Amino acid sequence: MSPGGATGNSLITFQGVTKVYDMGKEQVHALRGIDLHISPNEYISIMGPSGSGKSTLMNIIGCLDTPTGGRYEFEGELVCDVADDKIYKMDDDQLAGIRNSKIGFVFQTFNLLSRTTALRNVELPLIYAGVPRRERLERAYHSLEQVNLADRAEHRPSELSGGQRQRVAIARALVNNPAIILADEPTGNLDSTTGQEIMALLDNLHHQGNTIILVTHEPVIAAHAHRTIQILDGMIASDVLTTNGQAGQL
């Protein structure tokens, strides 16, 4: 029984989700049956050593990848349901639609378009959502204001510091008012001071009511979350509620 399940009102539901990579001769089991419930406004960290399957899990949550088995619902909508006798998977464009409107990605390497200004980078998800130009620019600008970078709107990524780039990426993740923010090692490429600034920003976003999923291998970073999920060998090793950095076994 996972903590999120108790609240009933589920944002993300995993039932026996598996992922097998077919590498020709041998099969690699990246996920071996994950059950998971995530509720709105949770602040979760997913931890695990490399090769544990946490990246695969995050890719599936983020609709960048689909499982090879099990059931995945996002806000009650069926993303994927694969069992012996049935296969339902959203197609590429449906998945793109979910990524566009429901998920805000924050990557370790920022993943900004280098030739494009901060404002244009933040505007991108709105372009794919078909938002009219005027509204797009307003919302992108507002999003940059939320991360205190309005004065850098016309700067290119190469003219910004690492912390500023990550803040642009967070502004981009926020701009579509997503249901969850998926942050994959958001401080991995930053020094600890800048990392703390970014974490403070994420904490603040959680206070404002956002749902945040952090993928990290640093306990200090993971401690910002209120629930920590440990992945080991493709399975959930532990799933605990934490408050103010104090772990409490469920």
Added chain:
Amino acid sequence: MIEVLRIAGAALWAHKFRALLTTLGIAIGIFTVGVVMAIIEGLNTSFSEQISSLGSDVMYIDKRNWFQGRAGWLLHRQRRNIGMDATDYILERAQYISHASPRIYQRGNLKYEDQSLERVAILGVHADMGVITGVDVVAGRYISPIDTKHRKAVAVIGHAVRENLFEFKDPVGRKMTINGRKFLVIGLLDKQGQMLGRNLDNMVYIPAETLLKMFGRRWRNITIAVKASEPGLLAEARDEVEGIMRRYRKLRPGEENDFAINQQSSLQELYDNATGMLWMVAMGIGSIALIVGGVGVMNIMLVTVTERTMEIGIRKSLGARRRTILWQFLVESMAVSAVGVVVGFGLASATALFIQKSTPLAARIPPTWGLLGIGVVVVVGLIFGLWPAIKAARMDPIEALRYE
């Protein structure tokens, strides 16, 4: 859509030089086709202007076909000559022919006071020729039936003859000599210009009988110009004249014609064949250049797609659909080929302008170029950009994001 164009523009701008080199093939193709089109267009204009002086409802009956090759010409030369009597023979019998006149060609030397002109075309004609050629007499009168009947030494002169021989004097009523014999100038013709390199204004018309008497009638072949009574009845007139000429030549049924009926349209056909060949050669070279250029576009688009794998991954993770990515790269490949088309057309226009300024040829840029250009952009861009664009659209977002 505007966004897609903006993205494509920015991507091209980032690699200006590369885009320009890539599109060289397309530019050369467009340039070749463009210049040839401009030249043909220029030829068309001057050609139809020039041959219109032949008259569309006029036929020239001659023992040889004007538009035969060399072999045919030699063969036709051995045919019997057509005599002077053929003119009246036709006029008496034909229903669909309103005018007929012999046309005898001779070169002669003109002299007036201390001015002289050598080897000028002298044409022996009847009064009907004035109607057949349709040229206005701007001063004096044309040759009359009485002039021909009495073999009068009268002449109607072309504009160039007047300028060179009489300068600014009114030539009508003055006497000049043709090969030493005195002729009274009775009329001056309006300016006609050139036809196929021949100056129609540098000619003198005299009564046919006067010419024969003066230069001799032996061995002389005569061309007969006939005009259809109505332009719409040209085909009937042609059939009729053919029948009459066969009777005149006493040909048995089944025997081949030993004369030819030459028309403006047969000249037009000859011309169309010649320019058609030119056109096909240009299209051939142009198509090969376009294919080479297109392969260049495809190559550069494949490089671009690989180079920008990370960007594709980012766009996909942010929710770009397959179709969006596909269009982004298709528009970009069309933009690359558009650069080639613009460069090619620019060079071709400059060349056409240069030809126009430095030669008498009216090389012209037809308005259809615009359409052709758009067609090329779309076709080359789509065909050669499709595979790279599909490749980009099908990329797996995770793989793409991991790409270094």
